[in-house]
Amino acid sequence: xxxxxxxxxxxxxxxxxxxxxxxxxxxxxxxxxxxxxxxxxxxxxxxxxxxxxxxxxxxxxxxxxxxxxxxxxxxxxxxxxxxxxxxxxxxxxxxxxxxxxxxxxxxxxxxxxxxxxxxxxxxxxxxxxxxxxxxxxxxxxxxxxxxxxxxxxxxxxxxxxxxxxxxxxxxxxxxxxxxx
Numbered sequence: 001x002x003x004x005x006x007x008x009x010x011x012x013x014x015x016x017x018x019x020x021x022x023x024x025x026x027x028x029x030x031x032x033x034x035x036x037x038x039x040x041x042x043x044x045x046x047x048x049x050x051x052x053x054x055x056x057x058x059x060x061x062x063x064x065x066x067x068x069x070x071x072x073x074x075x076x077x078x079x080x081x082x083x084x085x086x087x088x089x090x091x092x093x094x095x096x097x098x099x100x101x102x103x104x105x106x107x108x109x110x111x112x113x114x115x116x117x118x119x120x121x122x123x124x125x126x127x128x129x130x131x132x133x134x135x136x137x138x139x140x141x142x143x144x145x146x147x148x149x150x151x152x153x154x155x156x157x158x159x160x161x162x163x164x165x166x167x168x169x170x171x172x173x174x175x176x177x178x179x180x
């Protein structure tokens with residue numbers, strides 16, 4: 001039995017359906033609009049607008065001991081096809097997926113959604129910062145994705161071709177509820 005041919009996956013393209021063995025979960029890089037969005041700028045002067053829910057969530061902190069909240073200069077999406085990062089990101093993604101699950105209470109009531117996360121690794125592979133950039137709308141799903149990245153750390157040290165001291169990694173965690 002042969003499998004149908006599929007289009008080759010292009011950078012920044014999200015999967016249309018998660019792999020069957022992940023039970024409604026898929027992990028990838030962010031969509032193009034997340035990569036190109038710019039932070040909102042407030043009016044000049046002393047009056048500051050109230051931060052958006054997204055900014056409030058991102059400012060909650062990571063819960064990491066020693067988290068400085070500082071991110072790296074270079075950012076790469078988790079599903080980058082750049083040969084310089086491909087092997088390392090593949091191992092990193094597999095390690096996170098081994099820790100990540102669909103919370104039973106969320107599955108039971110049919111919660112689903114997508115969240116965007118940025119996490120920073122130093123050259124030794126240590127997780128030094130993690131931020132929820134955009135919530136799925138359900139804290140139980142957001143917390144599970146954050147927990148999975150923290151539990152998967154520390155990661156492998158950077159290979160020689162990754163010469164920077166630290167990298168930001170952008171990931172998209174997709175919970176897709178499927179009835180059986």
